[in-house]
Amino acid sequence: MFTGIIEEMGTMRRVGKQGQAMILTVEASKILEDVRLGDSISVNGVCLTVVAFDGSSFTVDVMPETFRKTTLQHLQPGTRVNLERAMPANGRFGGHIVQGHVDTPGRIVSRHTEQNAVVFRVEPDDSSRMKYVIPHGSITLDGISLTVVNVEENAFTVSIIPHTLAQTVLNGKMPGDRVNIEFDLLGKYIDRLLSFGRREEAPAGQSGERLTMEFLSKHGFM
Structure with missing residues (x-):
């Protein structure tokens, strides 16, 4: 279980593919402070299990179902990713309930600045899931807990404050880029x-x- 509050951005060190199976090695620092084998870490909103680690990176397996249903299949060495450790029982609940189970990938349709915020319009690949999106409700993009601004028939918008933009991979996302979407549980x-x-x-x-x-x-x- 996660909260959607990104702890740091990591960098893909190694992306190994064999068919639709993957082994990912991610460079990180903060989330390695108390890492153990078997821990859950959210990588761009996908809950993955640590199978190995050292002082500067951790390794996870990606099974074919996850490969097919998420944007992890597009990762390359050097790609930046959002990282969050599983929420401790005595931790602060800063975002909302996030499982790390992606419902559908989506595509950023537009991005524009509105005073101190950046507004993203996103279209889910599976438009039937739009029934779960409500104005001012919670939604997760690439593991980030966000608030829905407007809802359309096949798209929705979110407004990002400067801090969130600077601390997550959304800063580099442009129209046409893909994101993982998890709707409110x-x-x-x-x-x-x-x-x-x-x-x-x-x-x-x-x-x-x-x-x-x-x-x-x-x-x-x-």
Whole structure:
């Protein structure tokens, strides 16, 4: 579990590919202070497991499912990446609940300056997931916890303050560049519960519309 508050930017030292499997070695400093084998580290918003490390880098495996569903497949040696360690139980919750499970990649459509902020307009590859995006709700881009400004049919905008821009890989992102998107966890769970509620409660040939107390009790939520 992460919070979407980036701790540092790392640099890809090695990108090994064999088919759709990858081994990544990332140069870093701050996140190596207490690293252990098996630790979870978010790399551009993707939760990965440390399989080796030394005083200046750590190594992770990327399985084919992650390769297909994220922008990690485009990494090259020298590429900068956002890094965050898993949240400690006694840590501050500075962003929002981030799992490091990318829902869909997306494309930056535009970028413009608005006084002291930079506004990015982003189109998810999977537009059906736009149902999880709400104005002023939380969203994660490349592991960064951000607030949605505007929502369109197939795109949304976020506004980035100078500090966040300077401390993350968004500083170098331009229209056409790709980002990993993770939508707010709460919306995804509610949608899943509602879909089961409609399926089990609706008469044949009709669509149900309510998540009832009986449904929650039946499925162990009460």
